[in-house]
Amino acid sequence: MFKKVLIANRGEIAVRVMRACRELGIRSVGVYSDADRPAPHVRYANEVYNVGAAPASESYLRIDKIVDVARRAGAEAVHPGYGFLAENADFAAACEDAALVFVGPAPATLRAAGDKQGARATMAAAGIPVIPGSPPELREDDAIARAAAEIGWPVMIKAAAGGGGKGMRVCARADDFAELLKHARSEARSAFGDDAVYVEKCIAGPRHVEFQILADAHGNVVHLHERECSIQRRHQKLVEESPSPALDDELRARMAQAALKAARAANYTNAGTIEFLLDADRNFYFLEVNARLQVEHPVTELVTGVDLVKEQLRIAAGEPLAFAQDDVKPRGAAIECRISAEDPDNNFYPATGTISRLRLPSGPGVRFDGGIAQGYEVPIYYDPLIAKLVVWAEDRPLAVERMSRALNEFVLDGVATTIPFHRWVMASEVFRKGEFDTSFVEKYFRPEASHAERQEKAAAVLCTILSHLRGAEAPAGTDGAGPATDAWRLAARRESVGE
Amino acid sequence: MMRYWTTIGSRTYELTVEGEGPSPAVTVDGEPCDIDYYEVARDAIYSLILDGNSAELWVRRDERGGYVVFVAGHTLAVSVEDERRRRIRELKGGAGEGEQAAAEVKAPMPAMVLDVLVAPGDEVAEGQGLCVVEAMKMENLMRAPRGGVVKEVKIEKGRGVSLGDVLVVIE
The missing domain is CATH 2.40.50.100 (RNA polymerase II/Efflux pump adaptor protein, barrel-sandwich hybrid domain)
Incomplete structure (x- = not known):
């Protein structure tokens, strides 16, 4: 096993990987941008180096600087986390050239997985169902429009170099196509530096179900069952769970076989995810290979008991998998809520601010993966995902209750987050029944004031007593009074002049 | 005895408070309540036992002199008016009505x-x-x-x- 590993990432995932390193007796080398000096992952690392200015393009995306730091620090391997350089074939190749082990698939595999249309062709050739779409050689707007009309409306416009929902648009009719194509291209250009797009048939009422794969360098491939990721907003996942309430054993077995076949067809090594769309008639289609550790990997860890980051490191170190498919026995149910600095009351706009107070949920079956701390200012430069709350319980209804309980214990003040949204999801009857698709949030979520009679009454009583005591400390009308009186007078004066 | 109008969202509670200890005499909407409050962390965390129901409340003042309260996962904006303040607002009331601000x-x-x-x-x-x-x-x-x-x-x-x-x- 390695003695020292560089983690080319920040935030919660950097901390997650460093935790695995610490348990394996590996020294972790962190990197940080100028904006991240106060970030918790910097404090968690054993060694840590600055790699440049705040914008990711000048720090976390700088292959040259990160490889240079890894060599100088004497790291043997580089773990990319997710996002940033995780699926960048040039980065994996640069690591290899510098005699560093890249913790992930080979550069050629990354290149093939990143080429979404090429990957689709590979999977179709391997006999895995794919969604009908326009061929990769179509580049011109007019030709793509004709292909879209042939496939039949509605269609999905997707960035060829894409992922994570960026540059993706649904188009319901021919009249809107030109406009949406323009937006998709411009978003693809700014997100991936490549404005190539293609179209795919839009699957009605789809659910997003993905399979976790582990493949070692010795030809062993296992799956660690599925994750349901249908609770999304604008193609960004918000809640994930395992097992999927949409699968029965028969369908699960068929999809798992397809996932294993896909991993073999892609010549995959290390941890990866095969994403599928499941339509209302329970047909499934290959969507893409995510050639990295997923954000939502903890739900799989909780139901299977497998530590995916440790497995990644073992596989990268050349060890064979220590278990076979039959040894993977999932138990119970796990749910993850992504805690993002986004305001659900304000269209999920990214929020910034300083976390002035923080109390993390705990107790039986609760796991918290975070890159935050009290006093931490959430920077504007990076992804708004700041933490993940994950629970495990004996079955799905108990896991939902446990998540509700954990969310109620969570205090995070100073920055708007998705916590209230998740409370709403856990209370939703539709979610509880498990009968939802990827349109769930759009269809049902309406920001509304919380109604909790007893808690409201308690808050009203307490605040009134606090006001009463402030008034008593500094009675109105006395000069040299405390801040309460000053504020009161100021307010009165302002009101009297009609401001 | 002081009277207060305390508003959370669209709901306004009418309260009276008498005394300053940990167990002041309080009525809410005319009903007397059994109250015991304890300051866990100064100006920040309070334990309140209201008619036997226990609540932990995290409180801070907002910029406008109101309170922001976290209680069992709920974030509540609370404003408290005493009689004088209420009267001033009522006198002023109506002046701005009907106009729609930009x-x-x-x-x-x-x-x-x-x-x-x-x-x-x-x-x-x-x-x-x-x-x-x-x-x-x-x-x-x-x-x-x-x-x-x-x-x-x-x-x-x-x-x-x-x-x-x-x-x-x-x-």
């Missing part, structure tokens, strides 16, 4: 203006797109919070805006 559409985050869809003088309906901004690699269509006439467009295509900058004013 609506300012502000940048919800630091962003780049990709497109401006309206010009001063345009009539817009509620929900109509005003401009497209991009931040964190996502394009966002900024919509009119209500119908009206565009009074001012304070942005230009291709320029950056900071959090809270006024983009468009609707009258």
Whole structure:
């Protein structure tokens, strides 16, 4: 096993990987941008180096600087986390050239997985169902429009170099196509530096179900069952769970076989995810290979008991998998809520601010993966995902209750987050029944004031007593009074002049 | 005995408070309550036992002299009025009514203006797109919070805006 590993990432995932390193007796080398000096992952690392200015393009995306730091620090391997350089074939190749082990698939595999249309062709050739779409050689707007009309409306416009929902648009009719194509291209250009797009048939009422794969360098491939990721907003996942309430054993077995076949067809090594769309008639289609550790990997860890980051490191170190498919026995149910600095009351706009107070949920079956701390200012430069709350319980209804309980214990003040949204999801009857698709949030979520009679009454009583005591400390009308009186007078004066 | 009107959202509670110890005499909407409160952390965390029901409340003052309370996962904005303050507001009441203030559409985050869809003088309906901004690699269509006439467009295509900058004013 390695003695020292560089983690080319920040935030919660950097901390997650460093935790695995610490348990394996590996020294972790962190990197940080100028904006991240106060970030918790910097404090968690054993060694840590600055790699440049705040914008990711000048720090976390700088292959040259990160490889240079890894060599100088004497790291043997580089773990990319997710996002940033995780699926960048040039980065994996640069690591290899510098005699560093890249913790992930080979550069050629990354290149093939990143080429979404090429990957689709590979999977179709391997006999895995794919969604009908326009061929990769179509580049011109007019030709793509004709292909879209042939496939039949509605269609999905997707960035060829894409992922994570960026540059993706649904188009319901021919009249809107030109406009949406323009937006998709411009978003693809700014997100991936490549404005190539293609179209795919839009699957009605789809659910997003993905399979976790582990493949070692010795030809062993296992799956660690599925994750349901249908609770999304604008193609960004918000809640994930395992097992999927949409699968029965028969369908699960068929999809798992397809996932294993896909991993073999892609010549995959290390941890990866095969994403599928499941339509209302329970047909499934290959969507893409995510050639990295997923954000939502903890739900799989909780139901299977497998530590995916440790497995990644073992596989990268050349060890064979220590278990076979039959040894993977999932138990119970796990749910993850992504805690993002986004305001659900304000269209999920990214929020910034300083976390002035923080109390993390705990107790039986609760796991918290975070890159935050009290006093931490959430920077504007990076992804708004700041933490993940994950629970495990004996079955799905108990896991939902446990998540509700954990969310109620969570205090995070100073920055708007998705916590209230998740409370709403856990209370939703539709979610509880498990009968939802990827349109769930759009269809049902309406920001509304919380109604909790007893808690409201308690808050009203307490605040009134606090006001009463402030008034008593500094009675109105006395000069040299405390801040309460000053504020009161100021307010009165302002009101009297009609401001 | 002091009277208070304490508002959370659309609900206003009428309270009376007498005494200053940990167990003051309190009525809520005319009903006497059994109260015991304990300051766990100064000006921050309180334990309240209200008629036998236990609650832990995390409290801070907001900029306008009100309170923000976290209780069992709920975030509540609480404002407390005493009799004098209430009277002042009531005397002033009505003066501002009937007038609809101009609506300012502000940048919800630091962003780049990709497109401006309206010009001063345009009539817009509620929900109509005003401009497209991009931040964190996502394009966002900024919509009119209500119908009206565009009074001012304070942005230009291709320029950056900071959090809270006024983009468009609707009258």
